[in-house]
Amino acid sequence: MLDALVPLIERGVRVCDGPSALVSLAESYLAQGIRERAQNRGAMVEFFQRDGGGSGSAVPWCALFVSSCVRTLARCGFPVRADFRATGRAVSLWQDAGPDDQIGRGDLFAMDEPRGLVFVRTRLSRPVTDRERALQGTRRQGHTGIVVRVDGDAVHCIAGNSSGMGDAGTGTGAVAREVIERGSPAWDRLLGFVRVVL
Numbered sequence: 001m002l003d004a005l006v007p008l009i010e011r012g013v014r015v016c017d018g019p020s021a022l023v024s025l026a027e028s029y030l031a032q033g034i035r036e037r038a039q040n041r042g043a044m045v046e047f048f049q050r051d052g053g054g055s056g057s058a059v060p061w062c063a064l065f066v067s068s069c070v071r072t073l074a075r076c077g078f079p080v081r082a083d084f085r086a087t088g089r090a091v092s093l094w095q096d097a098g099p100d101d102q103i104g105r106g107d108l109f110a111m112d113e114p115r116g117l118v119f120v121r122t123r124l125s126r127p128v129t130d131r132e133r134a135l136q137g138t139r140r141q142g143h144t145g146i147v148v149r150v151d152g153d154a155v156h157c158i159a160g161n162s163s164g165m166g167d168a169g170t171g172t173g174a175v176a177r178e179v180i181e182r183g184s185p186a187w188d189r190l191l192g193f194v195r196v197v198l
Contacts (some may be wrong), residue, residue: 018078018197019116025069026146026158026175035174040161045173048160053086062144063090065160065175066118069146070196079198090142091134094120094191103193108150117147117193119157121186128188135191145178147193153182 016024034044040058050056051071052064067086074080081101087093094102108114122130122142134140145159157178164176180186 017116018073018080019113021073021076021078022069022116022146022197023148023158025072026148029065029069029160029175030158030177032175034160036161036172040173045161049088052088054088059088060161061088061173062159062161063093064088066090066093066144066146066196073197081196081198084196089139090120090144091122091140091191093118093144093194093196095134095137095139097194097196101195103195105187105190105192108147108155108193109153114147114150114155114193116197118144118196119147119155119180119193120144120191121180121189122191124185124189126189128185131189131191142189142191148177155180 032044034042036042036045040061045061046056048061048065048068049059052061052067054064070080070084071086081097083096083098085096087096103111103117120142122134122140126141130140134142143159145157145162148156148158150156157180158175159178160175161173162176162178163172163174164178180190
């Protein structure tokens with residue numbers, strides 16, 4: 001899809017805004033049915049692991065998926081946050097963002113257009129107290145993905161290394177849809193949302 005947009009972007013034609021382009025890119029990967037062939041392995045998984053700033057090693061790849069998507073948009077000429085740094089650590093996406101680009105979890109519902117934000121939370125397999133540690137700057141393991149839309153109390157997202165249930169499980173990682181409901185265990189571990197593209 002982005003191959004078709006590049007000539008237009010190079011001529012300065014704005015075909016869509018950055019957040020919409022980020023969602024469209026994530027949706028195009030979802031439509032391809034990308035999934036692991038072995039735990040943290042597969043042709044596109046390894047592409048995300050390298051393009052997202054990693055070495056291509058078989059590591060959890062949700063943050064590398066987000067980083068790869070943002071880097072793709074930057075290569076196509078979309079403006080990205082000046083201090084954005086590709087990373088394989090989900091919680092770092094929140095911790096490394098400036099305060100103007102961090103949106104608290106409760107503030108999301110007051111936004112006119114939340115699509116294209118990135119959610120960041122700590123892992124479901126860890127205690128909910130990991131959230132407070134992460135908010136205080138302690139490095140914790142987490143999970144991340146791209147916000148597609150908000151309906152009522154439900155935040156609809158697309159994430160890499162996901163089972164569709166909010167984590168990868170064992171060897172089941174894919175680009176998948178996830179829904180974070182206010183009051184759910186995923187919501188309780190949510191640090192917030194990050195603006196990565198402008």
